[in-house]
Amino acid sequence: MAEEMTIHRETRILPYSAAQIYALVADVAAYPEFLPWCAGARLRGSREADDHTVLDADLVISFKVFREKFTSRVILWPKQNRIDTEYLDGPFRYLRANWHFTPVAGGTEVSFFVEFEFRSIVLQKLIGVVFNEAMHRIVAAFEARAHQLYGAGNRAV
Numbered sequence: 001m002a003e004e005m006t007i008h009r010e011t012r013i014l015p016y017s018a019a020q021i022y023a024l025v026a027d028v029a030a031y032p033e034f035l036p037w038c039a040g041a042r043l044r045g046s047r048e049a050d051d052h053t054v055l056d057a058d059l060v061i062s063f064k065v066f067r068e069k070f071t072s073r074v075i076l077w078p079k080q081n082r083i084d085t086e087y088l089d090g091p092f093r094y095l096r097a098n099w100h101f102t103p104v105a106g107g108t109e110v111s112f113f114v115e116f117e118f119r120s121i122v123l124q125k126l127i128g129v130v131f132n133e134a135m136h137r138i139v140a141a142f143e144a145r146a147h148q149l150y151g152a153g154n155r156a157v
Contacts, residue, residue: 007115008135018101018108034145
């Protein structure tokens, strides 16, 4: 049976600074406050390197009858305005995500990429049905959180 990798890419321009959006996405512990289906988050530890910070975090995802914990390594690259996520443990066979924040006139271009595959064919098929809508809702939740934290933003070009 051919394996199915699920992939989503999205780019939006938001009326906030790259530093503001970066800080919002880097605050993994706050995800349960605003992300749909994120029932819990716990930072297991962090360590500083020369040009980046590495966070190990557990997230609990709850969707219908599905409730799973998974562990990720989140690598924060503040000088590059980039956040990478690597999968460590849980229900996935594979998971990788990254965010890029590029200052542009009037705000920041936010690029989000995620690809994953569940170990369970049943879970993979279940998420496949709602995946694109789910990813749009997640990105929209980050946008709504930015509005909540930072106001309407600077729409001036």
